[in-house]
Amino acid sequence: MPGFDDVLAAAARIAPHAHATPVLRSRTLDALAGCELHFKAEHLQRSGAFKFRGACNAVWSLGDAGAARGVVTHSSGNHGAALALAARTRRIPCHVVVPEGAVAAKLAAIAAYGATLHRCAPTIADREAACEQLRRATGAELVHPYTDPRVIAGQGTATLELLCTAGPLDALVVPVGGGGLAGGAALALAARAPGTALWLAEPTGAAETAESLRRGERVTGFLPDTVCDGLRGTLGAPNFGMLSRHGAQALVVDDADTVRAMRLVWRHCKQLVEPSSAVALAAVLANPERFAGQRVGIVLSGGNVDLDALPGLFALGR
Amino acid sequence: MPGFDDVLAAAARIAPHAHATPVLRSRTLDALAGCELHFKAEHLQRSGAFKFRGACNAVWSLGDAGAARGVVTHSSGNHGAALALAARTRRIPCHVVVPEGAVAAKLAAIAAYGATLHRCAPTIADREAACEQLRRATGAELVHPYTDPRVIAGQGTATLELLCTAGPLDALVVPVGGGGLAGGAALALAARAPGTALWLAEPTGAAETAESLRRGERVTGFLPDTVCDGLRGTLGAPNFGMLSRHGAQALVVDDADTVRAMRLVWRHCKQLVEPSSAVALAAVLANPERFAGQRVGIVLSGGNVDLDALPGLFALGR
Structure with a gap:
């Protein structure tokens, strides 16, 4: 807490x-x-x-070695874009898991900030599984949108x-x-x-x-x-x-x-x-x-x- | 000039x-x-x-006696609303000649600032004639939108x-x-x-x-x-x-x-x-x-x- x-x-x-x-x-x-x-x-x-505040704090709280492995989250909305931009301010990789059917304009915004998009089925279980898989594969730090x-x-x-x-x-x-x-x-x-x-x-x-x-x-x-x-x-x-x-x-x-x-x-x-x-x-x-x-x-x-x-x-x- | x-x-x-x-x-x-x-x-x-700047300058340029007689213009748009609000800052009357067929929302904005609306036919000649008539009847000062x-x-x-x-x-x-x-x-x-x-x-x-x-x-x-x-x-x-x-x-x-x-x-x-x-x-x-x-x-x-x-x-x- x-x-x-x-x-x-x-x-x-x-x-x-x-x-x-x-x-x-x-x-x-x-x-x-x-x-x-x-x-x-x-x-x-x-x-x-406002999401940029939390994302930015998470990204800049990481040690250099952890930061170099990047960050990952699942969000098709403001948190995804915020984390992508926050990662860019530290020049580290950002992976964003997005559900099929998300609004194209929002995905384009996340991609424009330099994040890598990963598509998955639109259930919360699928999104969390995809995140976990990426975390294990890349060593990226999970940054949950609000917990x-x-x-x-x-x-x-x-x-x-x-x-x-x-x-x-x-x-x-x-x-x-x-x-x-x-x-x-x-x-x-x-x-x-x-x-x-x-x-x-x-x-x-x-x-x-x-x-x-x-x-x-x-x-x-x-x-x-x-x-x-x-x-x-x-x-x-x-x-x-x-x-x-x-x-x-x-x-x-x-x-x-x-x-x-x-x-x-x-x-x-x-x-x-x-x-x-x-x-x-x-x-x-x-x-x-x-x-x-x-x-x-x-x-x-x-x-x-x-x-x-x-x-x-x-x-x-x- | x-x-x-x-x-x-x-x-x-x-x-x-x-x-x-x-x-x-x-x-x-x-x-x-x-x-x-x-x-x-x-x-x-x-x-x-920006129209409020010019309207406000015109309204506050008037002598007290002239100001008391109010201001008049013809405009169904931003100048009409700006003059109405400027007149309100000096608590003087404002008459706005508006053409038939003008957008209702814009007229409502002008009226909400306390101006009196006067409708006329939608030609420039009719609008100028209505303005001139009001000017003579009330002694209000004409404030042209841009000249x-x-x-x-x-x-x-x-x-x-x-x-x-x-x-x-x-x-x-x-x-x-x-x-x-x-x-x-x-x-x-x-x-x-x-x-x-x-x-x-x-x-x-x-x-x-x-x-x-x-x-x-x-x-x-x-x-x-x-x-x-x-x-x-x-x-x-x-x-x-x-x-x-x-x-x-x-x-x-x-x-x-x-x-x-x-x-x-x-x-x-x-x-x-x-x-x-x-x-x-x-x-x-x-x-x-x-x-x-x-x-x-x-x-x-x-x-x-x-x-x-x-x-x-x-x-x-x-």
């Missing part, structure tokens, strides 16, 4: 490579939400998502920066999928802003975090059904433990509300964020009584939108 | 109201273009376009700020429609960066600036046919004079290239810019030999995209 010291160490480790992203404001969205919104713009992070402690500590740096820039917050709202970003946020808040409530925004079609927190035990086996492609992963075991002990609370949001919130950010902030980012703003807008008059931090987690899929996405948010 | 002193005065006058927008960079776009691109992010200006010297001086502040932030530039590329932004750029460059070449990016379907500069006299009567809705205006007479004397050169760009450039900015910068903005990047990408290795400034002029019209727009850029 990572601790706050690991977040501080990650901040120093990734500083030469990652962007210190800005915190954005919008008078119009503040008026709509009835509170003061401070958006941490991680869609402007390198590789277009790896180096990844969680790296993601915590986003909240650390947000607190530095925005000042005291009554609440922080982050999207939750596997729980890497949220776990890192819990570490940073516990140490630096224990009075700030941590809210986890989750799509209705992948709401196992809400269910897990309600039951007090980690629920698995959900079949995700949501446009938030970054939030389809199952909440990790260490992540559940961290969030549960921290007292984080979940807010569940319909995809239609998420797409409407995404369009609001596009229209009023002129920032291209992906649905998995907008779920946090949607959670605030759907629960005005919980945030009225508060200073609220929101992590805009990524901006890797498939532009060719927009018509279908917009149809959902009418 | 405005001079550089008017640009400096405008900068001081609008400073309490307008944003000093950032200058954005992208490694990926630099690599694609083969030069160093410095994007002045005027889509992040208030009202979502008004206060507007041109205000737009010059965008280039002034870009030069301050980005440092010396070999070239500056701005979109040209009526010539307000370009005229202001000429003033700023002549005084502060006489060695910087001024390029005017213009859609093929509204290329009367290129034709006017070629002939050495202002050509009018074009029927614009372009997706760049901000660039359909006819080059103004004072604007032509300023650009022609300055030695500005035009680059004509197909709409398909403009839409592709827009998508590149969306994808790699995560910034929602409108087609009228992207024409400048498209001009650089289509003319690599002219800009190779240079430090190039580009004004991203606005971000007011009609999201409901995206499918048609994207079809064009395939």
